[in-house]
Amino acid sequence: MNAIGLRWPLDPQSRIPYWAYTDSGIYKQELTRIWYGAHWLYCGLEAELPEIGSYRTLILGERPVIMVRRSAEEITVVENRCAHHGTKICWDRAGTVQDLTCPYHNWSYDLDGTLLGVPFRRGVSGQGGMPKDFDPKDFSLRRLKVEVANGVIWASFSDETPSFRDYLGSTMWRYYERIFSGRRLRVIGYNRQRIDGNWKLMLENNKDPYHAALLHVFFATFGLYRPDQKNALEMDETGRHACLTAVMAKGGANQVTGALRGFDETIKLQDSRLIEAVKELKGEETVGASTIFPSVILLQQVNSLQARQIVPRGTGQFDFVWTHFGYEDDDEEMRGRRVRHANLFGPSGYVSADDAEVIRMVQKGMSPAPDAAEAVTLMGGREIEKASNMATEAAIRGMYRYYREVMNL
Amino acid sequence: MNAVGGAGQLEAVIAFYANYTEVLDDERLQEWPNFFTDDCIYQIIPRENYDNHLQLCTVQADGKNMLLDRVQGILRTQRFGPRRCRRFYSGLKISRIEGNVIDVRQNVLVVQTLTDEPSKILLCGASYDQLESNGELLLRQRIVVSDTDTIDNALIFPV
Numbered sequence: 001m002n003a004i005g006l007r008w009p010l011d012p013q014s015r016i017p018y019w020a021y022t023d024s025g026i027y028k029q030e031l032t033r034i035w036y037g038a039h040w041l042y043c044g045l046e047a048e049l050p051e052i053g054s055y056r057t058l059i060l061g062e063r064p065v066i067m068v069r070r071s072a073e074e075i076t077v078v079e080n081r082c083a084h085h086g087t088k089i090c091w092d093r094a095g096t097v098q099d100l101t102c103p104y105h106n107w108s109y110d111l112d113g114t115l116l117g118v119p120f121r122r123g124v125s126g127q128g129g130m131p132k133d134f135d136p137k138d139f140s141l142r143r144l145k146v147e148v149a150n151g152v153i154w155a156s157f158s159d160e161t162p163s164f165r166d167y168l169g170s171t172m173w174r175y176y177e178r179i180f181s182g183r184r185l186r187v188i189g190y191n192r193q194r195i196d197g198n199w200k201l202m203l204e205n206n207k208d209p210y211h212a213a214l215l216h217v218f219f220a221t222f223g224l225y226r227p228d229q230k231n232a233l234e235m236d237e238t239g240r241h242a243c244l245t246a247v248m249a250k251g252g253a254n255q256v257t258g259a260l261r262g263f264d265e266t267i268k269l270q271d272s273r274l275i276e277a278v279k280e281l282k283g284e285e286t287v288g289a290s291t292i293f294p295s296v297i298l299l300q301q302v303n304s305l306q307a308r309q310i311v312p313r314g315t316g317q318f319d320f321v322w323t324h325f326g327y328e329d330d331d332e333e334m335r336g337r338r339v340r341h342a343n344l345f346g347p348s349g350y351v352s353a354d355d356a357e358v359i360r361m362v363q364k365g366m367s368p369a370p371d372a373a374e375a376v377t378l379m380g381g382r383e384i385e386k387a388s389n390m391a392t393e394a395a396i397r398g399m400y401r402y403y404r405e406v407m408n409l
Numbered sequence: 410m411n412a413v414g415g416a417g418q419l420e421a422v423i424a425f426y427a428n429y430t431e432v433l434d435d436e437r438l439q440e441w442p443n444f445f446t447d448d449c450i451y452q453i454i455p456r457e458n459y460d461n462h463l464q465l466c467t468v469q470a471d472g473k474n475m476l477l478d479r480v481q482g483i484l485r486t487q488r489f490g491p492r493r494c495r496r497f498y499s500g501l502k503i504s505r506i507e508g509n510v511i512d513v514r515q516n517v518l519v520v521q522t523l524t525d526e527p528s529k530i531l532l533c534g535a536s537y538d539q540l541e542s543n544g545e546l547l548l549r550q551r552i553v554v555s556d557t558d559t560i561d562n563a564l565i566f567p568v
Contacts, residue, residue: 187463188463188464190558196562215488217486217487262486264485270481271474271475335464339469340469340471342466347563348563356562356563357488357563
């Protein structure tokens with residue numbers, strides 16, 4: 001039993017109580033212990049901040065922040081909240097600034113969040129102003145711990161977060177490097193959606209190879225991700241991160257597709273450029289989905305590369321921010337391919353729209369909690385080990401083992 | 410070629426969009442690609458990308474075949490909760506006529522009604538189209554720029 005009087009089920013490895021997705025007390029603890037705890041949160045790509053003073057605003061957990069390039073080498077992330085009266089300082093999504101100045105009373109800050117100036121600090125004609133003991137040093141913007149890893153910007157609200165590479169672990173780092181090899185990145189654009197489900201459901205979705213060919217008829221039909229393929233599921237030592245990979249096979253019917261209700265051999269594409277990919281990454285894998293707990297999914301499928309950021313909004317809703325990218329030296333054909341392949345993803349994705357819809361329906365189904373009902377994660381047994389088949393929920397079990405530990409449940 | 414620009418032209422364009430709206434609102438999706446030329450461009454793009462010259466769209470089709478694929482995807486491969494969508498186009502303006510090509514700009518509003526939910530605005534934006542007039546009117550370009558950049562769950566049906 002924990003502080004809010006809820007008890008995790010007795011078979012902890014194979015059950016998730018529905019209240020973990022619906023209870024507001026649990027959600028508050030998640031913000032404190034997970035989102036504002038010793039975890040790295042995805043902020044964006046270095047390529048999004050090309051010059052000194054380039055900034056972008058975003059939300060980490062529920063807190064608005066600004067990431068800004070302070071020098072050629074340094075990126076800072078500060079809370080987007082004036083130390084004077086709490087006003088959001090930057091209102092635009094992106095831009096370039098000399099300093100950070102609050103529109104309300106023009107308090108201005110250096111690009112690292114240090115308070116530079118307070119108008120009329122010494123009053124007007126000797127009247128008013130700040131007291132003599134007012135020390136600007138006490139009124140800086142809250143500055144987050146930042147690390148840039150192979151072109152990706154990460155921030156943490158906690159000083160105890162280990163280095164990003166240690167946070168990922170060596171298994172996950174290998175997959176991370178597959179996409180972020182140090183080759184310079186280029187942003188292709190953004191898609192945003194607000195999904196009516198608990199934020200953890202999206203991580204689970206991307207740790208769950210079991211659903212992929214059953215829910216996604218598109219994947220099964222065109223052989224993009226199917227149980228008859230060579231595939232792998234790996235995790236870091238804690239179980240919180242995971243990566244799913246597979247090697248694309250020919251489409252068409254066989255013994256395995258017989259078990260896929262939605263599979264239909266008569267479905268053909270009129271224009272196969274939609275999924276025609278060119279090999280560009282090392283290794284034989286044609287798809288890789290890395291879930292970096294708790295904030296982002298890094299995904300490569302065909303020639304589409306994306307960072308999918310999760311922004312929690314209470315127990316039953318999150319924003320899903322998609323940054324599609326490629327490499328700076330992509331030729332025009334590759335740029336066209338990446339944009340065409342993006343049709344599989346995002347709010348209208350041939351595949352991703354299914355996930356948004358099914359997550360909405362999961363949340364609706366769970367909403368009567370708290371009651372005795374719980375999710376079953378027995379596929380592949382109770383173990384939390386790497387697998388080379390898709391009939392497994394090991395990575396979901398891994399995440400919840402870590403979750404219970406950090407949440408003290 | 411000057412069937413374009415004649416007195417009946419505006420009426421023909423208005424009638425074209427009335428048919429387009431009817432086909433989509435009545436979910437006669439198979440008929441939707443017939444409004445386009447074979448080498449059409451169709452895009453639904455968030456304003457954030459459009460204004461910053463970023464190529465990424467929410468939906469992009471290069472050619473009528475990709476529209477046919479989109480229809481097949483919606484009808485035969487995608488899974489989504491029951492809904493109705495209605496499109497409200499307004500402020501139609503023929504902004505340019507050159508040869509047999511008519512540029513049309515309109516406001517776009519899509520209202521979605523999910524089962525057991527009140528109706529909601531799904532997408533608000535503007536469309537920048539090019540119609541080709543060869544006896545009949547066909548879209549050779551339709552770019553829907555969406556001001557709504559956070560989509561409520563999923564955008565399933567065409568706009």
